[in-house]
Amino acid sequence: MTQKYNPQEIERKWQKRWAADHIYKVRRDNSRRRFYALTMFPYTSGDLHIGHWYAMAPADTYARFKRMQGYNVLHPMGFDAFGLPAENAAISHGIHPYDWTMGNVNNMRRQLKTMGAIYDWDREVITCLPSYYRWTQWFFLKLYGAGLAYRAKAPVNWCPRCQTVLANEQVIGEGVCERCGTPVTKRELEQWFFRITRYAEKLLDHSRLDWPERIKTMQKNWVGKSEGAEISFPLEDERTKEKQIRVFTTRPDTIFGATFFLLAPEHPLVSQLTKPEHRTEVEEYIAWCRRQAEYERVALGREKTGTFLGSYIINPVNGERVPIWIADYVLPTYGTGAVMAVPAHDERDLEFAKKFKLPVRTVIAPPGWMGEELPEAYAGSGTMVNSGRFNGLSSEQGYEAICCLLEEKGWGKRTVVYRLRDWLISRQRYWGAPIPIIYCDTCGIVPVPEEDLPVLLPPDAEFKPTGESPLKYCQSFVNAICPKCSGTARRETDTMDTFMCSSWYFLRYTSPKARSAPFDATKVRYWLPVDLYSGGAEHAVMHLFYARFFIKALKDMGLVEFDEPFAHLFNQGTMIYRGDKMSKSRGNVIGSDEYVAELGADAVRGYVMFIGPWELGGEWNDRGIVGISRWLNRVWSLVATDYICRVVDAEAEKELLHLAHKTIKEVTVDLEKFRFNTMLSRLMEFSNYLSRIKKSGTVSSSLWREAVGYFLRLLAPAAPHLTEELWNVTEHPYSVHNQSWPEYVEELAKEEEITLVIQVNGRLRDKVLVSASIGEAEAKELALGRERVKAYVGGKTPARIIYAPKRVVNIVVAS
Ligand SMILES: [Zn+2]
Ligand SMILES: [Zn+2]
DSSP states (O other), rough: OOOOOOHHHHHHHHHHHHHHHTTTTOOTTTSEEEEEEEEEOOBSSSOOBHHHHHHHHHHHHHHHHHHHOOOOEEEEOOOOOOOOHHHHHHHHHHHHHOHHHHHHHHHHHHHHHHTTTOGGGGGOETTTHHHHHHHHHHHHHHHHHTTOEEEEEEEEEEETTTEEEOOOOEEEETTTEEETTOOEEEEEEEEEEGGGGHHHHHHHHTTTTTTOOOHHHHHHHHHEEEEEEEEEBBBTTTTTOOEEEEEEESSSGGGGOEEEEOOOTOOTTTTOOOGGHHHHHHHHHHHHHHHHHHHHHHHHOOOOOOOEEEEEETTTOOOOOEEEEEESSOOOSSSSSOOOEEEEOOHHHHHHHHHHHHHOOOEETTTOOOOOOSSOOOSOOEEOOSSSSGTTTBHHHHHHHHHHHHHHHHHHEEEEEEEEOOOEEEOOSSSBBBOOOEEEEEEEEEEEOOGGOOOOOTOOOOOOSSSSSSGGGHHHEEEETTTTTTOOOOOOOOEEEEETTTTSHHHTSSSSOSSSOOOOOOOOHOOOSSSSSEEEEEGTTTHHHHHHHHHHHHTTTSOSSSSSSSSSSEOOOOOOEETTTTOOTOOOBSOOOOOOOOOOOOOHHHHHHSOTTTTTEEEOHHHHHHHHHHHHHHHHHHHSSSSOOOOOHHHHHHHHHHHHHHHHHHHHHHHHTTHHHHHHHHHHHHHHHHHHHHHHHHHHHHHOOOOHHHHHHTTTTTSSSHHHHHHTTTTSSSOOGGGGOOOHHHHHSSEEEEEEEETTEEEEEEEEEETTOOOOOHHHHHHHHHHHHHHHHHHHHHOOOEEEEETTEEEEEOO
């Protein structure tokens, strides 16, 4: 067997054979423990690039490893297939979104198949097919029935370029569209929302989840829970319709320091509260604010602006008249759109007070305060001062005491507020799952009966960049019959946010062909929750958050029995190319096809794993992949050519056995911890060792065969094709992927220990027990670091250090 390694031929051959034999077909099997290893499914952008391989090949390697360990592994693949790009392609190239998407699906599936992953393609899920989105609509109806979906007129984020509404989560950075970077504006529209805020508290609980800390923190910040008090301030002028204004504060203990009161310029009471002599100025200011983007308004360090309305409000705790101003940094959407300003203890309020020469009154004394004016706003704890009968209390005691007072007098109450807003799911777009709702002039909002699902997308819509859904102009779609009264009615023409499709796809993989339900409940019970979910950290808030909400809602409706979908989350790092994150929008993606064609899928798989720790990412380098390819070639000649035993050396056999078991142990630990790069380094070391043995021929043929057998099984998850071929060439029974993971014997894996003698100028000064595999540099460093040795070396630089392997370190110091 001296044929050359030909990855293209081998890979095609085995992919065909595996498919024909259905070796990766997944079945329920109660005799084995299940393991659900899920990789985030790709968006159907058109081409698979190395960034995709980086997400998928290590994940497949891990799934293969679990499979060899005896788990019944589900590691499925599918496509997130609805969304804007398909529609934009339709507008600019005249291709129907369905054709564009399915063309991409076919291409990406072909590319994925070249990877040689264990995906069971019979379980493929494609979210834009009616057999799938029928159930996305069904879930909408369930949420509607449970009171978790509602319609409301609301100012929404609008991207003028994409011509669509964006969820808050899709507005990023300085208030720009996540997709195209255009500054986002506001619009009033009738929209559908999911009441995700009802789950705010439950979504804060990550205690049972093995997730990266930073993702948990991002989700916590997204929920934005603040505890404090809601306080009603009575208006001085009793002729107004409203008699008071509510504010929320996290620091009720500072209420005696409220020297002015702020409203958002959009607050509904502004006009009523504006005195005639201030009207011109106020109106000009409001017009100016309208031209400011939200992110500019709240930017830290921005010059404060505002204007006085001429009216006053009364501080309930001390009866003081407090002037009412409007300021752009108070947003109508945050809290009540009103703020009790306490400049001594809030930085932005202090900047405002300084700009407009408003009084500043310290009411929380920092430790050691002598009554001087504070140089900056003090937001910490301290002792209450200038606060009437509360003086002398700590701010914590004051917090409680003021809350009690507010509640006793009916001026306010303790409360909790969340930054989280309900999930806006309406999109004025065609390429999404239609919202299954009918509007009837007589009956109002009528949900489409379940038996009428799916509400199909009409194939004949016209695609124009109008900013409204093409469905709106498609009469055959819009005109409907009211399911209640049979009168004429109209269909909802908005479609659902695609995050709705991805909130449940992992359930569908368990029973992708289920026809009478979105999933087979017994199969979901067997497979879920997902044991390991891997994907990019960019999904920290939206996808992962929505999916958690979704599952919690399904649990409350009795549709599933668990309330967290993903027990363990792993975020891989990003693949860098030419100093930048590899992404289609940056135009620096590397296609995978040419590398697969030239060096083979196993080389690409190996290289993306070798590039660095999976969680940190790495930089793509053409020389690097060539290095991996060379190693695979060496593995080929090492195993495919015959071994000739010359003379058996007991020492060599002992050492080989030790190294084999040590490698099994280390590779197993590395894989458990997703350390694919160190796993490959260890296998490289092992193969180098095997090459030396092969040259010397010092172990028996049977031991050689045993060692090679271990090696191939350890490498099989990472390089599935090459190992299958070599397994076959070395006359092992098909398939290497159905073998069990090798087990190590602790006694053999254990490092042999030796006593290292340390001398200074030839005299014994210390002894230390070390691993027999200690290297020269390590031994010298260890010797120099010993306290007893240091005493004899006395801080001098040794003239020489002599190392006798596994025996002595002799440090020579000039006297
Ligand atoms: Zn946009
Ligand atoms: Zn009706």
